[in-house]
Amino acid sequence: MKLIQKNIVPIVFIILCTIGFQYSGLSWIFFANDLMTRLARNSFLVISLIIPVLAGMGLNFGIVLGAMAGQFAAFITVVHNLTGIGGFFAACVMAIPFAILFGWLTGILFNKAKGKEMITGLILGFFANGIYQLVCLIFIGWLIPISNKALLLPSGVGFVNTLDLKIWQYAIDKFYVFRARGIDIPVLKYLNNINIPVLTLTIVVLLCIAVVLLFRTKLGQDFRAVGQNRHIAEIAGIKVDRVRIIAVIFSTVLAAWGQLIFLQNIGNVQVYGSHVQVGTFAVAALLIGGATVSKATIGQALLGTVLFHALFIVSPLAGKNLMGSAQVGEYFRVFIAYGVIGIALALHAWQRLVKKQ
Amino acid sequence: MTATARLEMRNIGKEYYGNRVLKGVSFTLGTGRVLSLVGENGAGKSTLMNILFGMPVIHATGGFDGEIRLDGEKVVIKSPEEAMKLGIGMVHQEFMLLPGFSITENIKLNRETTKSSFLSRLFGKSMKWLDMPAMKHDARESMDAIGLGIDEMLPVKGLPVGHMQFVEIARELDKKNIRLLVLDEPTAVLTENDAEKLLEAMRILTDKGISILFISHRLDEVMKASDKIVVLRDGEQIAETTPSETTIEKIAELMVGRKIESGEMRGRPVSSIRDEYILQIKDLHVAMPGESVKGVTLDVKQGEILGIGGLAGQGKIGIPNGIMGLFPSSGDVLKNGLPVRLNDARFALDNGMAFVSEDRRGTGLLLDDSIEFNIVATATQIQGKYMTQGKIRILDSKGMGKYAQQLIKELDIRCTGPSQLTRRLSGGNQQKVCIARAITLAPNLLFVSEPTRGIDIGAKKLILDHLVKLNRENGLTIIMTSSELAELRSICDRIAIVYQGKLEGILLPADSDRDFGLMMAGEYHKFHEKEAV
Numbered sequence: 001m002k003l004i005q006k007n008i009v010p011i012v013f014i015i016l017c018t019i020g021f022q023y024s025g026l027s028w029i030f031f032a033n034d035l036m037t038r039l040a041r042n043s044f045l046v047i048s049l050i051i052p053v054l055a056g057m058g059l060n061f062g063i064v065l066g067a068m069a070g071q072f073a074a075f076i077t078v079v080h081n082l083t084g085i086g087g088f089f090a091a092c093v094m095a096i097p098f099a100i101l102f103g104w105l106t107g108i109l110f111n112k113a114k115g116k117e118m119i120t121g122l123i124l125g126f127f128a129n130g131i132y133q134l135v136c137l138i139f140i141g142w143l144i145p146i147s148n149k150a151l152l153l154p155s156g157v158g159f160v161n162t163l164d165l166k167i168w169q170y171a172i173d174k175f176y177v178f179r180a181r182g183i184d185i186p187v188l189k190y191l192n193n194i195n196i197p198v199l200t201l202t203i204v205v206l207l208c209i210a211v212v213l214l215f216r217t218k219l220g221q222d223f224r225a226v227g228q229n230r231h232i233a234e235i236a237g238i239k240v241d242r243v244r245i246i247a248v249i250f251s252t253v254l255a256a257w258g259q260l261i262f263l264q265n266i267g268n269v270q271v272y273g274s275h276v277q278v279g280t281f282a283v284a285a286l287l288i289g290g291a292t293v294s295k296a297t298i299g300q301a302l303l304g305t306v307l308f309h310a311l312f313i314v315s316p317l318a319g320k321n322l323m324g325s326a327q328v329g330e331y332f333r334v335f336i337a338y339g340v341i342g343i344a345l346a347l348h349a350w351q352r353l354v355k356k357q
Numbered sequence: 358m359t360a361t362a363r364l365e366m367r368n369i370g371k372e373y374y375g376n377r378v379l380k381g382v383s384f385t386l387g388t389g390r391v392l393s394l395v396g397e398n399g400a401g402k403s404t405l406m407n408i409l410f411g412m413p414v415i416h417a418t419g420g421f422d423g424e425i426r427l428d429g430e431k432v433v434i435k436s437p438e439e440a441m442k443l444g445i446g447m448v449h450q451e452f453m454l455l456p457g458f459s460i461t462e463n464i465k466l467n468r469e470t471t472k473s474s475f476l477s478r479l480f481g482k483s484m485k486w487l488d489m490p491a492m493k494h495d496a497r498e499s500m501d502a503i504g505l506g507i508d509e510m511l512p513v514k515g516l517p518v519g520h521m522q523f524v525e526i527a528r529e530l531d532k533k534n535i536r537l538l539v540l541d542e543p544t545a546v547l548t549e550n551d552a553e554k555l556l557e558a559m560r561i562l563t564d565k566g567i568s569i570l571f572i573s574h575r576l577d578e579v580m581k582a583s584d585k586i587v588v589l590r591d592g593e594q595i596a597e598t599t600p601s602e603t604t605i606e607k608i609a610e611l612m613v614g615r616k617i618e619s620g621e622m623r624g625r626p627v628s629s630i631r632d633e634y635i636l637q638i639k640d641l642h643v644a645m646p647g648e649s650v651k652g653v654t655l656d657v658k659q660g661e662i663l664g665i666g667g668l669a670g671q672g673k674i675g676i677p678n679g680i681m682g683l684f685p686s687s688g689d690v691l692k693n694g695l696p697v698r699l700n701d702a703r704f705a706l707d708n709g710m711a712f713v714s715e716d717r718r719g720t721g722l723l724l725d726d727s728i729e730f731n732i733v734a735t736a737t738q739i740q741g742k743y744m745t746q747g748k749i750r751i752l753d754s755k756g757m758g759k760y761a762q763q764l765i766k767e768l769d770i771r772c773t774g775p776s777q778l779t780r781r782l783s784g785g786n787q788q789k790v791c792i793a794r795a796i797t798l799a800p801n802l803l804f805v806s807e808p809t810r811g812i813d814i815g816a817k818k819l820i821l822d823h824l825v826k827l828n829r830e831n832g833l834t835i836i837m838t839s840s841e842l843a844e845l846r847s848i849c850d851r852i853a854i855v856y857q858g859k860l861e862g863i864l865l866p867a868d869s870d871r872d873f874g875l876m877m878a879g880e881y882h883k884f885h886e887k888e889a890v
Contacts, residue, residue: 218471219483225466228455235453236467237438 009340010290010300013307016336020314023321031313032194038309039302040173040200041265045282046289046301047207048254052117053296054215055247056227059283061121062106062248066255067275068132069098073256074263075271078163079146088171088264095256102128103252107245114230118293118345125279136271159271169267175199200261207254208298214250223247227294255282284308284337287344294348311336361429363388363568364537370422371404371415371592378404379421379592386537386585391559391569393579396589397612397668397842397877402572405589406539409570410447411440427536444536446529448543452521456514461489461496463513464528470495499527503558519551526558538562539570544578545670556582574668576605576878588612605884609874613842623825624662624850624866633659634691635802635834636680641688643672643679650675650686651858657802657836662828664849665838668877672858673838674715677804681705681712683720692802706739711800713791715807715838721791722779729761729775731790736797764793769819785816792820796827803827806838821848842873854881 004011021031045063052060073095077087106124113120137158146152153160178196183189214220222243225233234240259278263269286296289304311333319329362385371379379401386392394402407414408421411434415421425432427443434440440447454463470492471477471485496509505523513521522543529538540559544552552575559569559582573579579586580600588596588611595611636657643650650672657663667673679686682702690697698704705712714720723731730752736742743757744750761775768789772782779790788808795803805824809817825848827833839845845852846866854861854876861876875881 216487217474217476217483218469218485218487221462221469221487222467222483225455225458228457232453232455233467235437235449237441238467 007290009288009344010303010307013288013311017307017310017314020311020318024314024317025321026314026317028190029193031310032190034313035306035310036194036196037173037265038312039305040197040204041262042258042282042285042309043204043302043305044207044261045255045258045278046285046305047204047211047298048251048258049282049286050211050296050298050301051214051223051247051250051254053286053291053294054227055223055244056230056294057110057244057247058118058293059121059286060248060251061118061279061283062110062124063251063255063258063282064125064275064279065102065106065128066099066252067259067278068128069102069252070095070256070259070263071269071271071275072098074165074260074269075159075163078151078165078167079148081167083167085168085171085175088168088260091168091260092257095260096253099253099256100249103249104245106252107248110248111241111244122279129276132275133272161271163269163271165263165266165268168264171264172199172203172261173197173265200265203261208302211298219243219246280341281308281337284340287340292344292348308337362386362426363390363428364570365426365429366405366409366423367426368423369405369408369425371401371408373418377592379408381423382587382589382592382594383423384585384587384594384597386568386570388568389563389566390584391563391571391582392585392587393571393573393583394587394589395573395576395579395608395612397840400589400612401592402589403541404592406447406541406570406572409434409440409539410445411436411438441532442534444532444534445539446532446535446537447539448522448525448529448541450541450545452518452525454513454521454524457512459510459512460500460507460516460524460527461493461509463524464496464499464509464531465492466528468532495531496527499531500524502530503527503561504554519547519554522547522551522555523558526555526562530562535567537568537570539572541572542574543571544573544575552578574878576608576875576880577883579608580605605880606871606875609878609880610869610871611874613870613874613877622846622866623848624846627851627865630658630661630850635659635693636836637689637691638676638680639689639691641676641679641686641690643675643684643686645672645675645678645684648672648675648678649858650679650855652688653855653858653860655853655860657834658850660828660832660834661850662824662835662837662848664845664852665836665855666840666842666845666852666873666877667855667861669840671855673855674806675858676855677712677806677836677838678714681710681804683712683714703739706735706798709799709801710804711735711795711798711802712804713788713795713806713808715810717784717787717791717810722787724780725778727776728765728770728772728779728782728790729757731779732761732764732793732797733757735794739798742797760797761793764796768793768823783816785812785820788812788816788820792823800833802834802836804836804838807840808837809839809841809844817844824848842877846873 048063048066049060073091076094077091082090109124110117110120140146140159141152141157149156151159151163176198178198179193180191181193183192215224222238225238226240226243230240259275263274285304285308286301287304288308289300291300291304315329315333316326317329319332320326364386367383369379369382382405384392396402409425416435425434432443434443455466470488472488474484474486476484493509500509503523503526505520505527507520513524529535543555547555556578563569571582583600586598586600586603586608587594588608590612634656638653638655641650641653647670653676665673665676675684678684680690680697682700682705686699690699692708718724723734733743737744737752741750743753743760745753758775765772765775770786770789772786779787782790808820821844824835828835837845837849849866851863851865853863856877856879861879862881864872864876872881875884
């Protein structure tokens with residue numbers, strides 16, 4: 001009973017997804033393949049949220065800035081025509097300095113707004129979007145010369161809306177695709193004919209191991225100590241502000257890589273839109289996995305990604321079959337995404353209130 | 358005692374915003390000795406410890422005067438980290454333990470044993486592995502040294518408070534360079550049995566040559582444990598003595614001993630007030646964090662000024678806050694013989710009770726509203742005063758302004774006018790506004806909590822005088838809670854002392870300093886039992 005109570009959020013979503021799948025009329029193969037693609041594409045972004053949660057800074061809506069860092073790196077590879085898997089990893093390396101800079105600035109801001117990191121991060125995302133647009137829309141082609149005019153708007157200033165990333169689309173996803181055939185074991189046979197992007201998943205697994213190992217180091221211990229109680233950590237001589245900034249930098253760098261993995265799967269980048277929803281969607285996924293504002297595990301991040309995107313896949317069709325309109329399912333999905341964030345935050349505030357008394 | 362003292366404090370002084378809180382405190386503490394610091398709240402003990410531990414609050418407010426020597430060497434301590442490096446350990450009044458960590462992790466917090474890893478060679482120390490087995494081993498050793506026999510991997514969350522205190526001491530002991538340990542009221546939360554064990558642990562520590570600075574309100578422990586006793590009062594060093602030269606009652610007297618001329622005491626003889634009770638409190642419990650009340654029974658006479666005193670954290674502030682419905686409470690309270698509905702602020706206000714909160718800026722005032730609105734705010738809500746008559750009722754700004762003018766004059770609120778925002782007023786004037794608002798309700802029972810905290814002397818006198826005037830002229834019954842005993846003794850008819858959430862006893866203002874001191878330290882009954890035998 002207690003187990004159910006503890007995991008009520010993921011349980012509710014498993015039920016929702018099951019019902020949705022039934023009514024969507026989708027075939028298992030289509031659903032499973034789509035889900036696998038989305039899992040490979042999005043889980044990195046969700047995992048990037050874990051470190052700030054454990055460092056006591058809540059859900060880092062500021063990963064939008066990490067996504068921007070990734071996109072800046074992607075633009076550079078497009079301009080210089082760096083192709084293939086080499087181009088993709090070049091983007092990952094080039095994203096690091098951007099992400100460290102953005103993460104550092106975010107961390108400084110968070111340190112000035114202790115206890116209000118989430119709302120600060122959310123608003124910071126909007127503010128950063130303004131600056132991002134200023135750079136991409138005004139500076140590009142004016143202060144930053146671009147030789148390939150095809151990338152620019154007709155006026156010669158500012159990027160076009162959509163940049164093609166065909167140069168390194170599927171660079172890691174299709175590096176090696178494994179597809180099981182002829183498994184004849186009762187449950188496992190459902191895994192037949194699913195395209196598994198081996199390299200991408202390997203990278204995600206490596207990341208998971210790295211996060212687990214990080215929390216076995218001195219730095220990881222500092223993250224946890226600061227996350228539990230800043231004051232006590234400070235008395236113990238831990239440089240709290242510094243530790244918090246490092247946590248945000250980690251998160252931002254991971255988010256930048258996550259965004260690049262996302263883009264290499266999509267194959268193009270909406271210059272002015274790809275990053276906007278990154279924060280809210282990743283946060284919603286993490287929360288659906290059963291994480292809270294102060295506690296999150298890798299398992300929750302992965303489970304949350306699966307459930308959130310399963311709902312993404314089934315809800316438009318389920319909505320169409322049930323209500324006669326795909327829009328209803330779409331509304332439902334958006335409602336769920338934001339609703340779950342709202343509920344999780346309210347629950348957290350409530351729990352804190354109870355604790356105080 | 359060795360030739361050079363372990364710790365020497367020379368002429369330590371400290372000022373907060375022009376307010377002297379420490380004046381020329383000097384003492385020495387020998388190696389392996391215990392020195393006890395005793396004094397009331399606000400006597401300067403915490404400030405002194407903050408100075409010794411290099412807390413940021415000291416250096417953010419302009420540092421301090423005097424010098425500190427450790428083993429004969431002059432030291433400048435600018436941060437807790439430096440204090441720790443010098444071998445100064447501190448067990449804080451509130452627990453400095455992380456509940457989600459195991460005992461081992463807490464003992465080794467920020468001093469974890471590490472092994473180098475591949476990454477640490479690249480990225481430095483912070484990427485080193487934690488060496489859990491070694492950490493466990495060290496923790497076990499320190500815990501065994503003070504006789505704490507529980508599993509070192511238990512989470513701290515859920516441990517009994519006694520054990521937590523020992524974990525803190527084990528942590529300090531684990532710092533191998535420790536020379537001086539500060540214990541800030543370590544026994545306050547312990548049962549007598551645990552406190553006894555703690556004193557034993559202290560002896561184990563001093564045998565190892567560690568010097569201990571011991572702060573406690575429990576005077577019997579002070580007498581038992583210390584080699585030297587320093588009494589502070591109002592930031593001054595009143596006495597330095599040893600247990601063999603003094604007695605508990607002498608210390609109690611020294612702690613409180615503020616000279617009050619009998620002419621300053623305006624309380625009336627008990628016999629002059631009739632035994633008619635306006636408020637009868639029976640077994641009141643209030644869950645106010647840090648000031649919880651655990652079963653107070655107290656009767657308040659019609660027309661008296663009753664003081665409630667006691668040290669901070671003992672629960673005196675919880676009493677008015679509980680009765681007024683601001684914190685969850687239970688028990689039986691009768692007002693004029695009729696039961697009071699607890700946990701209902703509206704009920705209290707509707708029934709002629711008013712409250713001037715100790716939290717002036719938080720609970721007391723609407724800081725971004727004008728003086729006049731602050732004065733009438735509660736009355737408009739509760740009684741509909743200063744509202745226009747008719748179906749739709751709005752604020753009667755004319756009447757409100759006029760009334761405010763009158764009170765500003767009466768209470769001498771220094772301001773630019775009734776429309777000034779209360780945020781801009783000084784503490785004393787803010788307090789006057791709070792009192793004005795309480796009076797506007799025309800209560801017959803007024804709770805005043807810490808009315809003079811952080812207020813200059815002039816305003817203090819005016820506020821106290823006004824309370825007496827309200828009492829004498831309007832027959833208003835006043836229950837005043839205050840940490841300043843002198844102030845209670847100057848205007849109250851009777852003074853109730855609260856200790857550990859319970860009523861310790863009721864004294865008259867003219868009773869001896871010794872009795873007040875003993876009651877506040879919870880020693881009164883023990884002591885008088887002994888005397889009776």
